[in-house]
Amino acid sequence: MIRLLLLTLLATPTLADEIWVTNEKDDTISVIDTATLEVTRTIPTGERPRGITFSHDYSRVYICASDSDTVQVMDPATGEILHELPSGEDPEQFVLHPDDKHLWIANEDDAVTTVVDVDSRKVVAQINVGIEPEGMGVSPDGAIVVTTSETTNMAHWIDTRTHQIIANTLVDSRPRHAEFTASELWVSSEVGGTVTVFDVATKAEKAKIRFAIPGVNDDLIQPVGFEFTPDQSTAFVALGPANHVAVINMQTHEVETYILVGRRVWHMAFNRDHSQLFTTNGVSGDVTVIDVASRSALKSIKVGRFPWGAAFRPTE
């Protein structure tokens, strides 16, 4: 019986899921094994890789190679670049539509949002938005995409069927990231130091989240990327050069605690069961692993120079 148990244990493959991290300065991706918390692969990319996302079946990974002015499509199994997509100039962030077919890309230098069909590799539409578009979010039903423009300080609500802007809402200075919940839109403002929460139905501002970390100058508190737990009870907000991640109660919109991570934290990705959160720390060149349950940092893993984006990849 014991032998059988041992054989079964030995035969069971270890769950070696991965977190993919783009390194802005190294033009590479660092692949972190979520079981060992070590970098297992470093894959070369185009110039200045930033936004990163996987296709729904994880057979392709899309990478914003900002300074190469392209979105690269890579085979995650081999690390081979399969082809490139016509992204428009300086793509920084993008979002994959729930149809798994359309990539919505923010072109920072051109003040447009580009819609690309990933199968035909053709530009389907280009929508004029505010100056320096950056944050991209898509509603769970795929009906609305939001682009935030850093200089215009607006969230532009775009109807995905008509490719027309249906509303513009003001947010605080330099909005960097946007994400939808079931009924809300969250937008982080880097210079304003806030996160604005909108009601999707009315597009009206519902709450404004502010941050204060003891011993940290307010100027350094610059909210950028954020992630929600699947039950939408808790949000984790990266606070840039404040070197902390804020933990927010999504019902009350109150900050519950702050977690110390590496220097200039940008974006984040959860592991498979959402028990761990991986933050990219740009200046310190590492990724901090947060234990979600205890809300504490477990380990920081050295990656390439200036890590920026992060995405989860299951390997089975």
Place this chain on the structure above:
Amino acid sequence: MSRYLAALTAILHRELARFLGQKSRLVAALVRPLVWLLVFAAGFRAALGLSITPPYQTYITYETYILPGLLGMICLFNGMQSSLSLVYDREMGSMRLLLTAPLPRGWLLFAKLLAGTLISLLQCGVFLGIGYAWGIRPPLVGLVAVIPALLLVGLMLGALGLLLSSLIRQLENFAGVMNFVIFPMFFLSSALYPLWKMAEASPALANACALNPFTQGVELIRFSLYLTPNWPALGWTLLATAVFAAAALYGYDPARGFTRTKG
């Protein structure tokens, strides 16, 4: 054997009763590290940014960094306080009474040393509890694993205190201990800043810090708290304890000790 245990128990009981009878001593013993933790560390948090340094696996606050150093500080001051009390006992005559007990002097001194160390441990426990409430939370198992390290560091610094008490003849000379032992030992150590940070300012000072037995003791506490072995620190602390204890024993030997040499 029972005589030995009786003497040990009596000395432990006396020291503990004396400590618990002086409530202000417990408060004073805790105020010092607490001021460092709650005031100094808060002020210096931004100024002294830390990189990841073993045994920590990620970024830590300055308060977290100095906690083991402050545990070492408790042991250091307590060790020195014990030596102060020995000088006082000698002046008052109760030391003579103790040392004339029909038991080996080494055993009596060990009992005294152990009593002082247990008091240090008690203070460290309270301090760790306050630190935990303040948000400095090492792994829970680490709070158990640190006990042997604190005992050893307490014995090392207590033995040093014994050695000093054999050299000091009057209470007035204790100020010299503060200036020439406690301050250099504490500030020339990794208690407040990591050695690599010290090396940036002066490699010679960093080397002096590395040789300081107090540094090794603090690192032993730090690594134990985070469940990471540090054999060099353990080795150095054991060696220093043995050397200090042997020298103290020599110092208290009426035939050969420092007292006779000086008298």
